[in-house]
């Protein structure tokens with residue numbers, strides 16, 4: 138590696154750390170906003186978040202320049218890109234499209250964990266790709282897989298968890314202090330959130346409700362955002378799996394061989410297909426669908442971490 | 458639909474088992490080790506087919522049931538969709554009961570208002586049917602079409618997989634530089650994995666390995682592996698020349714040929730006096746390295762067998778392709794990478810006795826007697842009875858003397874050869890599946906009805922509608938639509 142490339146790699150690492158600390162600060166800001174409800178906290182947290190996002194973007198670009206290839210060639214780089222896309226997805230989809238401004242802390246928690254794991258366990262210097270990875274399909278397949286993963290993490294993970302939290306609170310409040318439902322699920326029909334209530338897509342959170350119902354968006358909105366994000370991610374994931382299969386056909390002479398990574402991406406795909414069916418055909422919204430989405434999220438984490446690290450296969454690969 | 462879904466989830470569950478239990482087709486050694494470590498559980502797994510989940514009868518059964526249930530629910534659904542596509546949108550009796558409803562008063566006659574409304578709806582890509590003073594309109598049939606395309610494609614994909622894997626095969630071909638390999642049942646290295654419906658129709662095409670090339674960075678990180686080959690038709694004529702490298706297979710007569718592995722094949726000659734007993738390149742293999750030692754630092758192992766010498770003669774050989782790396786690792790005690798040949802040497806041990814192991818690449822020494830040992834460099838010849846060596850041609854060979862020579866070191870390449878006729882079907886199905894998925898997820902079906910009733914000079918335009926999906930978006934679309942209908946029908950008189 139030339140001194141110039143080393144220099145670029147160092148800049149990339151510095152920017153990565155800047156982004157990581159900005160995300161941590163912003164996460165604290167968002168949570169503080171949830172606790173104290175001072176608008177200034179939220180605005181500050183958002184500003185720090187955008188700063189971190191910019192630094193993160195530059196870090197990824199510098200990494201690519203240092204390695205002289207696309208910056209997604211090993212676990213460290215995937216994780217960095219995954220966190221970046223999850224945060225970007227949050228800014229574009231949740232804050233931009235749905236005008237919901239209070240969930241930043243949850244997303245940043247995911248991003249911070251992903252990045253911390255990446256630097257502590259997966260760090261490798263920039264270098265060229267091993268021959269098996271050196272195909273233009275890697276660029277397509279991996280970037281689609283990471284984009285799909287980040288959106289699943291956002292929809293099936295973060296938004297679904299926020300939904301379940303909020304939904305539980307709404308149920309408690311609906312039941313009132315006197316009449317707590319004795320058994321979970323006993324009051325599903327009574328308290329089922331009003332999905333078709335007008336205004337479920339309206340901007341919420343920015344105004345903050347003052348009636349003691351918290352400042353997270355209503356559960357119906359969270360449910361809908363989670364669904365939309367997952368429905369957005371699903372074709373991307375499908376495409377990633379197809380591109381991976383095309384690549385496998387080129388590299389290994391079989392498009393599908395039940396390698397653990399292939400197996401687990403199929404499992405994840407199946408679970409989210411189940412989720413979409415549940416929503417579309419049997420009208421399972423709310424908690425039951427949320428549980429499927431969470432199972433899908435767990436499967437995604439297995440696909441991403443466990444398969445790469447612990448399960449032996451052609452895909453197992455964490456730098457050399 | 459639900460049955461199919463349950464079956465799909467069962468497939469996923471079976472896959473979980475398949476990813477946690479070692480699988481025979483992918484890693485036979487791990488299965489063997491598992492059976493030794495856990496005899497009881499191993500027995501159970503073997504009987505239950507857990508060591509080959511994806512080839513087990515119950516996996517095939519679930520897949521078959523999935524195909525059947527998909528067909529059973531897709532056929533009526535497709536019929537219904539075709540009927541729906543043929544049918545004109547149906548007029549509604551009451552339209553003020555729909556979730557979206559609006560009335561406007563316009564200053565034209567009802568027939569004109571209806572005609573202009575029809576035009577507006579058509580322009581917005583609605584399918585419209587018109588009756589006396591009323592309109593019914595629909596949009597978003599693409600959603601159902603897309604969904605059907607997706608599901609049929611998934612079915613096609615399954616069929617393509619079953620057909621391709623069922624009639625195909627895959628195996629490994631080992632070719633030494635300068636030699637030719639022919640596609641035939643007996644020529645594969647190890648077992649050939651055949652599909653359930655494979656009919657044994659190997660092609661007879663040939664692959665001649667001209668040269669194998671492997672390149673590394675200084676760190677030992679591999680950069681490239683290439684087999685330069687001639688592809689030969691079954692009659693031996695040249696079909697073409699190809700460079701087979703990772704990610705760049707060669708194709709001939711429906712076979713795909715992939716770079717899979719490589720190794721060293723020293724050419725070994727054994728003579729009795731000046732009679733040549735044996736002369737061939739012997740493909741050598743490697744053990745798996747102990748922790749912390751790179752594979753490239755390990756020596757290579759092989760055997761040469763001569764059943765006709767006495768009651769049998771076996772020569773065990775350990776090759777160091779780079780003798781200076783060997784010396785350096787002796788000196789420093791640290792492994793040294795060997796990325797190319799450099800004064801190669803082999804340590805040999807000879808054994809006499811019956812050759813029990815039929816495999817050409819291993820030697821069963823349990824009933825053999827150890828005879829001599831020695832070290833042979835490239836370009837030297839050794840007396841097997843004494844282990845003494847000399848440079849080729851520097852000493853005459855006595856009559857009856859048993860000698861071994863090492864004239865050359867070549868490389869061999871392992872190519873994976875496979876045939877899967879389902880690939881084009883699967884690829885087409887995957888593309889269609891994706892194409893169907895987009896409208897299935899992102900479009901929505903909505904219906905609109907218009908009724909124009911005379912009201913004095915003008916007309917009351919009553920508009921109702923609803924969406925099956927994306928309801929909140931439809932609210933906006935609906936109010937814009939109503940405004941447009943009103944504008945198209947002439948000037949505004951009043952709104953109720």
Ligand code: HEM
Nearest residue numbers: 215269282377378381382384385392393399402452453454
């Ligand atoms: C959809 C879920 C998937 C994700 C998130 C994913 C992710 C990745 C990532 C991050 C890599 C880089 C190396 C690694 O981590 O192993 C990779 C490599 C690769 N993937 Fe996937 N993948 C998925 C599914 C598939 C499928 C279904 C196939 C094909 C059957 C496939 C084929 C490949 C191939 C051939 C490579 C290069 C292999 C290597 O040498 O590591 N992937 N995938």
